[in-house]
Amino acid sequence: MNLFQKFRDGLRKTSAKLADDIKRIVTRAPQLDEEALEELEAALIASDLGVDTATKITEQTRAAAKQSGQVDVFAIARAEIEQELAVGGSDIPVATAPRPVVILLVGVNGTGKTTSTGKLAHWLKGQGHSVLLAACDTFRAAAIEQLKIWGDRVGCEVIAGQYGADAAALAFDAASAAMKRNVDYLLIDTAGRLHTKRNLMDEMKKMHRSLAKVLPAAPHEVLLVLDGTTGANALNQAREFHAALGVTGLIVTKLDGTAKGGIVVAIARDLKLPVKFVGLGEQADDLQPFDPRQFSAALFGDTTQGPSRASG
Numbered sequence: 001m002n003l004f005q006k007f008r009d010g011l012r013k014t015s016a017k018l019a020d021d022i023k024r025i026v027t028r029a030p031q032l033d034e035e036a037l038e039e040l041e042a043a044l045i046a047s048d049l050g051v052d053t054a055t056k057i058t059e060q061t062r063a064a065a066k067q068s069g070q071v072d073v074f075a076i077a078r079a080e081i082e083q084e085l086a087v088g089g090s091d092i093p094v095a096t097a098p099r100p101v102v103i104l105l106v107g108v109n110g111t112g113k114t115t116s117t118g119k120l121a122h123w124l125k126g127q128g129h130s131v132l133l134a135a136c137d138t139f140r141a142a143a144i145e146q147l148k149i150w151g152d153r154v155g156c157e158v159i160a161g162q163y164g165a166d167a168a169a170l171a172f173d174a175a176s177a178a179m180k181r182n183v184d185y186l187l188i189d190t191a192g193r194l195h196t197k198r199n200l201m202d203e204m205k206k207m208h209r210s211l212a213k214v215l216p217a218a219p220h221e222v223l224l225v226l227d228g229t230t231g232a233n234a235l236n237q238a239r240e241f242h243a244a245l246g247v248t249g250l251i252v253t254k255l256d257g258t259a260k261g262g263i264v265v266a267i268a269r270d271l272k273l274p275v276k277f278v279g280l281g282e283q284a285d286d287l288q289p290f291d292p293r294q295f296s297a298a299l300f301g302d303t304t305q306g307p308s309r310a311s312g
């Protein structure tokens with residue numbers, strides 16, 4: 001299955017709802033009168049694209065309808081979404097000497113952080129890279145176990161400590177081990193909530209400092225994992241984490257389970273952060289590198305688009 005088919009299948013719930021709504025509106029009022037345009041705007045907002053984006057698409061549709069009778073709402077929406085999502089590069093840094101590239105995965109519990117860490121390791125290995133995993137979510141015994149299971153599944157060593165161990169010290173050990181073993185990437189799963197009164201953001205900053213002692217440029221990426229089914233909540237979390245930690249990119253998960261996949265657009269637009277990967281299911285290869293063109297084509301049902309970047 002190529003990347004475009006993956007996007008299309010993963011986003012089926014959102015795109016089917018949008019396509020139904022748009023077709024219903026256009027069929028009933030082909031001239032796209034004011035009432036139809038209002039309905040269109042409401043349908044776009046309901047997919048969580050964000051009010052600004054929904055308004056822009058509606059405005060462009062209104063202008064096009066005035067000029068000619070035949071308006072392709074899907075094409076207008078595709079072009080607008082693609083443009084809004086083209087914020088910065090969605091590539092992750094290439095491993096060059098001195099290795100490793102250190103990637104922190106952050107986010108609140110339940111968003112799919114540990115799962116995404118395992119899937120990202122699988123993806124990187126598929127690209128021919130060596131990967132070491134670090135279980136620095138030491139406040140949840142289950143998270144440590146879960147990462148070990150992912151390590152076995154995708155064939156990566158996992159550096160783990162005891163439940164409750166000092167996460168920053170463990171990150172230091174993992175970075176040292178990754179350097180010694182000359183691996184390309186070190187992926188660090190972090191806590192989403194602490195069981196003590198210590199502040200999560202302080203803990204994360206401490207981890208930054210201890211990584212920088214081993215590798216001055218580390219972490220090279222701070223990827224915030226957001227649950228795509230949580231709508232405005234995901235947007236609020238993103239603002240908070242970005243302000244405290246300087247997030248470099250986003251992973252939006254569970255897009256396969258929602259008809260509100262438009263949230264990806266609202267978040268990228270609001271935070272001006274690139275979406276690097278999206279989670280489109282629970283299997284190891286269901287984390288896919290993000291591609292604005294294919295995403296917008298999948299969302300607004302253009303089956304003629306082929307892959308424009310890495311094939312899946």
Ligand code: GDP
Nearest residue numbers: 109110111112113114115253254279280281282
């Ligand atoms: P964490 O607490 O943030 O580390 O979250 P987990 O990695 O434990 O994931 C929480 C749940 O979400 C698990 O049941 C995962 O299988 C599920 N999950 C994660 N990503 C996706 C996704 O892209 N699609 C679907 N359908 N489920 C996902």
